[in-house]
Amino acid sequence: MENSAGLRTWLDKMNLDHPLVIAGPCSAETEEQVLKIAHELKDSDVNYYRAGIWKPRTRPGNFEGVGAIGLEWLKKVKEETGLKTATEVANRAHVELALENDVDLLWIGARSTVSPFIIQEIADALEGTDKIVLVKNPVNPDLSLWLGGVERLYSKNIKNLGVIHRGFSTYEKSKYRNNPEWQLAIELQNKFPDLPLILDPSHITGNREMIFDVSQTALDLNYDGLMIETHNNPDKAWSDAAQQVTPESLKQIMRDLKIRKETDEEADYNNKLTNCRAQIDVIDNSLVEMLGKRMKVSDEIGKLKKSRNVAVLQSKRWNEILGKMIMDGEEKGLSEEFILRIFKAIHQESINHQEKVVKG
Numbered sequence: 434m435e436n437s438a439g440l441r442t443w444l445d446k447m448n449l450d451h452p453l454v455i456a457g458p459c460s461a462e463t464e465e466q467v468l469k470i471a472h473e474l475k476d477s478d479v480n481y482y483r484a485g486i487w488k489p490r491t492r493p494g495n496f497e498g499v500g501a502i503g504l505e506w507l508k509k510v511k512e513e514t515g516l517k518t519a520t521e522v523a524n525r526a527h528v529e530l531a532l533e534n535d536v537d538l539l540w541i542g543a544r545s546t547v548s549p550f551i552i553q554e555i556a557d558a559l560e561g562t563d564k565i566v567l568v569k570n571p572v573n574p575d576l577s578l579w580l581g582g583v584e585r586l587y588s589k590n591i592k593n594l595g596v597i598h599r600g601f602s603t604y605e606k607s608k609y610r611n612n613p614e615w616q617l618a619i620e621l622q623n624k625f626p627d628l629p630l631i632l633d634p635s636h637i638t639g640n641r642e643m644i645f646d647v648s649q650t651a652l653d654l655n656y657d658g659l660m661i662e663t664h665n666n667p668d669k670a671w672s673d674a675a676q677q678v679t680p681e682s683l684k685q686i687m688r689d690l691k692i693r694k695e696t697d698e699e700a701d702y703n704n705k706l707t708n709c710r711a712q713i714d715v716i717d718n719s720l721v722e723m724l725g726k727r728m729k730v731s732d733e734i735g736k737l738k739k740s741r742n743v744a745v746l747q748s749k750r751w752n753e754i755l756g757k758m759i760m761d762g763e764e765k766g767l768s769e770e771f772i773l774r775i776f777k778a779i780h781q782e783s784i785n786h787q788e789k790v791v792k793g
């Protein structure tokens with residue numbers, strides 16, 4: 434699959450003056466709940482009304498969705514409010530039922546994207562459809578697996594495609610439910626700038642208080658849309674209670690978000706930007722030059738170590754460097770996380786250089 438402007442035709446055709454919005458409850462619970470939320474979202478920026486019908490849960494014994502009856506409720510949503518509908522599909526049977534019930538947008542969940550077998554089954558069942566199909570990132574930060582899912586659909590002549598960034602599982606606890614790893618989504622945009630990219634801040638944050646901030650970051654990074662779980666009584670939701678917002682909060686979030694344009698033609702802005710970018714080019718060049726010099730010194734150390742049969746890794750010295758750099762970085766307004774990432778990468782490269790010398 435190659436990038437092409439045609440990848441975003443379905444989105445361009447909608448002619449929106451705001452990001453695409455997909456909203457609705459994590460799970461369809463009752464007909465009354467589904468319709469109540471839909472009516473509250475009717476006159477808003479919401480373009481697609483979502484509700485999970487089949488819910489893949491981490492452990493058995495939790496609410497696993499109402500099943501096919503929920504599709505009847507989504508049909509009613511469309512009749513009563515005019516909102517288009519969306520749900521998650523995870524196998525051929527789901528796809529067939531969703532298509533029979535005229536669901537407008539289908540998404541493939543993170544736990545399905547990890548399995549090429551499942552994605553292929555879904556792609557086969559959807560062959561040639563003109564419905565919109567969105568692929569959530571796999572639970573693990575693997576860009577090829579994510580794009581592989583999209584390619585399997587594309588090969589089955591499914592052309593109204595897009596991706597949803599819902600974050601990645603981590604072993605370590607962090608402030609996020611699923612770590613955003615923005616770098617991966619940026620890489621995806623570099624490879625496929627025209628593939629519509631939608632953020633799911635609900636699953637990234639797991640916490641309604643953080644949804645606005647993460648959504649704003651996404652808009653600052655040129656995302657095309659947002660999928661936000663919305664419930665009339667979030668605290669009583671049958672699944673993912675902490676991350677759902679009320680329809681009123683969703684409308685407020687949409688009012689507060691700043692939509693940034695990709696570029697601006699104004700002369701003064703462009704002159705100043707060109708000047709800053711020239712400075713950045715000079716600094717980047719010297720960064721690479723300095724790193725090259727540092728590795729040359731590391732090669733020298735490698736030779737010394739080889740001559741005395743000393744181990745490459747010197748943890749005590751390394752920890753001293755890290756501690757000092759974290760303190761120096763703080764003074765320059767650089768976060769500890771950034772310093773750690775940069776210096777861990779430098780250390781690894783230094784070790785690789787020395788390994789070559791020692792083994793050579």
Ligand SMILES: O=C(O)C(=O)C[C@]1(C(=O)O)C=C[C@@H](O)C=C1
Nearest residue numbers: 734745746747748750751780783
């Ligand atoms: O100080 C050393 O012994 C080095 O080899 C240099 C260096 C570094 O790159 O800073 C590399 C490997 C060691 O683990 C510690 C530090």
